[in-house]
Amino acid sequence: xxxxxxxxxxxxxxxxxxxxxxxxxxxxxxxxxxxxxxxxxxxxxxxxxxxxxxxxxxxxxxxxxxxxxxxxxxxxxxxxxxxxxxxxxxxxxxxxxxxxxxxxxxxxxxxxxxxxxxxxxxxxxxxxxxxxxxxxxxxxxxxxxxxxxxxxxxxxxxxxxxxxxxxxxxxxxxxxxxxxxxxxxxxxxxxxxxxxxxxxxxxxxxxxxxxxxxxxxxxxxxxxxxxxxxxxxxxxxxxxxxxxxxxxxxxxxxxxxxxxxxxxxxxxxxxxxxxxxxxxxxxxxxxxxxxxxxxxxxxxxxxxxxxxxxxxxxxxxxxxxxxxx
Numbered sequence: 001x002x003x004x005x006x007x008x009x010x011x012x013x014x015x016x017x018x019x020x021x022x023x024x025x026x027x028x029x030x031x032x033x034x035x036x037x038x039x040x041x042x043x044x045x046x047x048x049x050x051x052x053x054x055x056x057x058x059x060x061x062x063x064x065x066x067x068x069x070x071x072x073x074x075x076x077x078x079x080x081x082x083x084x085x086x087x088x089x090x091x092x093x094x095x096x097x098x099x100x101x102x103x104x105x106x107x108x109x110x111x112x113x114x115x116x117x118x119x120x121x122x123x124x125x126x127x128x129x130x131x132x133x134x135x136x137x138x139x140x141x142x143x144x145x146x147x148x149x150x151x152x153x154x155x156x157x158x159x160x161x162x163x164x165x166x167x168x169x170x171x172x173x174x175x176x177x178x179x180x181x182x183x184x185x186x187x188x189x190x191x192x193x194x195x196x197x198x199x200x201x202x203x204x205x206x207x208x209x210x211x212x213x214x215x216x217x218x219x220x221x222x223x224x225x226x227x228x229x230x231x232x233x234x235x236x237x238x239x240x241x242x243x244x245x246x247x248x249x250x251x252x253x254x255x256x257x258x259x260x261x262x263x264x265x266x267x268x269x270x271x272x273x274x275x276x277x278x279x280x281x282x283x284x285x286x287x288x289x290x291x292x293x294x295x296x297x298x299x300x301x302x303x304x305x306x307x308x309x310x311x312x313x314x315x316x317x318x319x320x321x322x323x324x325x
Contacts, residue, residue, distance in 0.1 A: 016042050017080055017090045026076045031069065032097035033132070034078040034315065039096040046093040047321055048122045049314070050131045051100035054111055055297075057137030057176040059169055061264040067296035068100060068132035070262075071314065074307030082319045084281055089315070092322030098122055108137065108174050116141035123149050123290075128321055130314055133294030135264070136164055136176035139249045140183055146247045146290040147188035154289060155193035155244040156180070157237060159276065160251035161200055161222070161267040165212050176264075176295070184215045191216030193241045197233070197279065198222045198254035201267035222254075222270050230275060234282030241286060248283075248291040248317060250276075252310050260309055262301025273309045280316045284323050291317040 009020040018035040032038060033049040051068030058064065081088050089095070101118045103111040115138050119129055123145065131142055147154050158164065158180060165181040167173075173182065183189050195218040203209065212219065218240060225233055253263040256270030296310045 015091060015094045016096075018078075031072045031076065033072050034075045034090070034311075036090065037096050039098040042094055042096045044094065044125055045096040045098075045127050047095045047128050047130055047318055048098040049095065050098045050118070050122060050129055052103060052115055052131055052134035052138050053100050054103045054105065054115075054133070054138060055135040055264075056105050056108055056111065057174065058135045058264050059175060059177055061297060061300065063297035063299040064133055064135045064264060064295050065105070066298050067134060067294070067310075070296055070298035070301065070307045071132050071293065071310045072097070074304050075311035075314070078311060078315050082315070084277070084316075085284065085319050085323065087319060087322060089319040089322045093318070095318055108172070112137070112141045112174060116144050119145035120148065128288075129290050130318055130321070131292040132310075132314065133292060133296070136160075136179055136249070136251055136294050137174060138294065139292060140174065140179040142290065142292055143179070143183050143188050143247055144186070146245075150245040150289055152245065153188055153190040155190050155241045155246045156183075157195055157197060157241070157246065157248045159197045159249070159254040161198060161253045161270060162251070162265065163196060163199060163208060163212050163217075164251075165215060165217070166208070180217075181215065190244055193244050194218070195220060195237060195240055197237070198225065198271050198276075200269050225271055225275055225279075230278045230282065234279055237279070238283065238286070243287055245287050245289045247289060248280075250291070250293045250313055250317075251295045252293065252306055252313075253295055255309060260306040262297050262299070262306030263295050264297050265295075273312070277312060277316055280313070280320065283320055286320070286324065288317070288320050288324050293317070
């Protein structure tokens with residue numbers, strides 16, 4: 001049993017919320033996401049926060065296997081009320097930290113199967129999943145699980161500097177650069193409602209973009225966000241997605257390295273953390289069925305800049321889940 005100093009507080013509506021920072025300092029106690037209860041401390045969760053410490057699919061700098069706990073540590077300062085959306089996400093929803101999923105670091109195929117099985121298990125009672133990566137390879141099994149639970153292909157908003165629709169790396173079909181090509185091939189995405197946001201940087205060739213369009217992706221580049229502005233981008237995304245079940249996947253390298261240095265494949269010219277958060281907030285009321293935040297590599301993170309950004313992105317994603325139609 002938890003000691004009185006580590007017990008999560010009870011909200012007025014009976015949901016178990018974060019530890020009261022007026023009684024236990026934010027730097028004390030176990031580092032669950034936003035100092036929320038563990039999954040085994042609540043009867044059931046509306047949203048489970050799951051860590052997936054896996055980075056075997058990376059093609060450049062490793063270290064995202066340590067991302068989930070880095071985000072948890074950076075989330076200690078988050079508070080229960082979200083003024084940007086005028087709501088209290090942890091009162092609207094019972095949110096709990098499901099800990100980390102143990103995945104095989106030496107076998108990508110087995111790891112993918114483990115993530116898919118774990119996601120299906122955690123959502124069996126209707127809970128939604130907010131996953132902290134880990135590298136972007138894990139988006140494929142998470143999308144498989146989300147599509148299965150939705151009973152149909154899902155819409156996708158993919159925030160990333162990169163397309164992640166390449167065919168293979170060194171003959172490997174499952175890497176952090178291929179999940180969305182595989183997802184299209186498997187028929188788990190609604191190809192009338194899939195978009196990249198924040199892409200930028202050099203490619204191997206124009207064929208990369210041609211393939212991407214053929215798959216059905218719309219592209220809003222980082223430059224588009226800068227030139228068109230958040231409101232226009234949000235309007236385009238809402239129009240494309242409509243009321244479809246939506247999955248949001250956020251690679252933290254969608255942010256400029258000034259806002260997220262701690263990642264494996266940084267690209268200059270990215271979005272600001274403010275732009276990303278405002279776009280997410282503009283999706284209020286959409287049918288968000290699941291989300292992930294991936295590619296946080298703490299070894300390259302100065303002053304927890306990336307971890308803080310990722311923790312706030314996750315917070316706004318959870319907030320959106322409480323504001324779903």
